[in-house]
Every structure is written in structure tokens, then in C-alpha cells.
Amino acid sequence: MITASELVKRFEWAGQRVEALNGINFSVASGEVFGLLGPNGAGKTTTLRIVMGLLRPDSGYAEVGGIRTGPDSAAVRAQIGMVSTNDGVYPWLTVREMLLYFADLYAVPMQLAKQRLEQISERLELGRFIDQRCCTLSTGQKQRVILARGLMHDPPVMLLDEPTRGLDVVGSQTVFQFISHLKELGKAVLLSTHRLDEAERVCDRFGLLHRGCLMYTGTLPEIREATGKKHLTEMFLSMMHQTDVSLHGDDVCQPA
């Protein structure tokens, strides 16, 4: 459902060149949760933005449902629900108004949108604050609304960029239960997170990203075998140590 092929992205900033992605490859099938894990600045958000079609790669490509993504690919965006903590909610609309407005933007018929709203509201427990203005919501409530918004047009693909950022344990738990639910619905889910413990529970496969390189890709047993480490946290630390050593005086990292 999602394919990333040899994605390369560089940024120029204040005369400095940043190699945000160095030719990464992965795929995510329907009904699969793929965890894109990496430290700050590894290139996770850049990857998600390319898949969403918000950024154009310098080379390589991303496809969703067999269609190349890019800033002009409205057909691709209709297939994707994007959840990012940077997304604002409309402060003066109530939760209900905002979710129905987003359904309308995606041309979902009003009757169907209302049905979806009811189902999603039940699943994410929005009922208590659904008629409250978004500016009055707590961080956790707002995040549940953002998750709901990504689902109003029932897309086959969900991109979740740090969906638990700023949430407490209970809020994070709700989000991860929601991700399991997306999997049951047969969605292809691309998840970027720092919550390695939760990722270990909910993801089917992983990509360990560091400095724009996908160092390891596979199921947990496959990455365990490749790294000789049991838990994601240990794999993660070992990967960072290895690349820090190999990057000394060099700008190119070597995926394993």
C-alpha cells in the first residue's frame, strides 16, 4: 500500500547542507503497522511528509496505492489520514463542527459523515467534549480529536507522526489501542514514535532510521538476529553508537 524507494532529501539551511534522507527503502502492506523509529533529526517527519506528498524528494519516490506521491497528487492525499502533533485544531469550532467540516472537505456525504462521527466518537471517547470548542480542550483531548480527524474520510492509509507526544500514560495507551484498531480495520499504518516500548507491542515491522539511513528493517525477531540485541531500546542505542563511530570524520552512513 505504501512504498518508499531510494528516497533522498537534502535541505540547505544558512549555508549548511543537511542530508535528511540518504536513499531509504521500505514498504507497508494493508493491515500492517510499520514503525519508523529514530532519534531526533533522524528523518522521520521528512519521510512522512514525502509519503503524504507535502515534500518532493530530490531523488527516489514514494507511492501510495500504486500512485506516485507529490505536491500535485490530490488523489493520493484522499487515501491518507495524517496525524501530527503540529496540526492545529480550529479553536472556535466545536469538535463536532470541525470533524464534520473535515469530512466535507473530503466530499464525504453528510449522512455518512454523521454516522462515522458517531462510531469514531465512541471508539475514541469524544462524547464528553464533542460539543465543546476546540480551544477549551486539554492536550490529550485535542490529540484524540486529531486522530478522529484523520479517519473521517475513512482512508486506507494512516500516517502517524509522534501521535503520543505530550500525552500522559493513559493518553498514550488510548492512542496505541487506536493503532491496534486501525490494523484490525485493514489500514496500512506508518507510525513514527519515540515510545519504543509501545512500538514493540503494536508494530508488525520496524525501520530503524539514523541520520537519514535506514540501518535495519524487519520484524522484531529479524532485527534481533541482525543486531544481537533483545529490545528495541538496546538496538537503538547500539545503532546510534555504531554510526557515531563510523561517522567520525565522514558524512555518509552505511546501512547494515
Ligand SMILES: Nc1ncnc2c1ncn2[C@@H]1O[C@H](COP(=O)(O)OP(=O)(O)OP(=O)(O)O)[C@@H](O)[C@H]1O
Ligand atoms: N525545512 C527544513 N529546512 C532545513 N532543514 C530541515 C527542514 N526539515 C527538516 N530539516 C532537517 O532534516 C533533518 C531531519 O529532520 P526530521 O524533522 O525529518 O527529523 P525527525 O526524525 O522527524 O526528528 P524529531 O524526532 O526530532 O521530530 C534534521 O536535521 C532537520 O533539521
